[in-house]
């Protein structure tokens with residue numbers, strides 16, 4: 001993988017001896033671009049994520065993102081079709097070819113609902129949450145943590161199946177912090193790699209002697225559930241107002257009332273959004289709760305609008 005690449009003509013390129021047509025741009029970030037491609041042979045659509053690697057460290061990070069994709073083969077974790085590194089006029093780019101997931105990100109779906117003045121029915125939340133938990137459980141069982149779980153990093157396919165993506169911040173779940181220097185290193189890393197409004201409290205002020213584990217993802221998962229329920233993240237307003245998210249995450253999350261979602265879903269949300277990581281549940285427990293909520297009478301867990 002990643003051996004052969006040429007830009008054959010305007011509008012088409014070759015990766016691993018397979019040709020793809022460029023269709024359109026999908027997204028552009030600070031250090032990456034995502035384009036929509038169509039496979040010439042198979043007629044399928046792909047998303048090509050091009051990561052600009054300004055230095056050796058950035059290249060290593062892109063390589064790690066590739067390796068993380070290759071670790072997993074799971075229906076709720078985005079697979080990697082091919083990859084290559086392109087070096088042109090002194091600049092390096094990592095190219096990750098991914099299956100194109102047509103509905104886009106969970107965030108874009110939530111934005112559309114908000115624009116329509118609508119909301120997400122509880123059974124749909126539970127369906128999506130079930131898939132996210134399944135993917136996350138696999139990641140945690142292999143000893144890793146995603147570290148940047150948020151609605152823009154969850155894609156939805158035509159059947160509303162969620163796929164976890166952007167594995168660039170993923171690392172070993174258990175981080176043992178020994179001393180203030182190591183604590184500062186972890187904190188600085190988190191400030192760069194874990195999106196502030198979904199970042200777990202323990203990553204804002206890393207203690208000198210502590211263990212960071214996969215429960216950082218449970219906090220972010222809680223923020224994702226909140227987003228599905230209220231169409232905005234729990235700390236979006238704090239962040240937009242320029243107030244301190246680090247401070248806000250120290251208090252219990254207030255669930256806006258009146259809330260038309262079931263007591264069960266509300267209490268599941270509260271169980272994840274606990275400041276002390278020791279009191280947060282493991283993903284397996286969350287998955288069991290979701291299964292339980294899904295099997296209860298549809299009338300009690302359907303949020304009608």
Ligand SMILES: Nc1ncnc2c1ncn2[C@@H]1O[C@H](COP(=O)(O)OP(=O)(O)OP(=O)(O)O)[C@@H](O)[C@H]1O
Nearest residue numbers: 026027029032034047098099100101104105152166
């Ligand atoms: N396989 C895909 N199918 C459909 N859309 C995709 C795919 N991959 C990426 N995208 C779109 O591109 C966006 C950015 O992708 P990605 O999160 O991987 O890039 P990023 O530069 O790491 O972004 P960020 O740093 O903001 O998280 C996604 O939110 C999604 O809208």
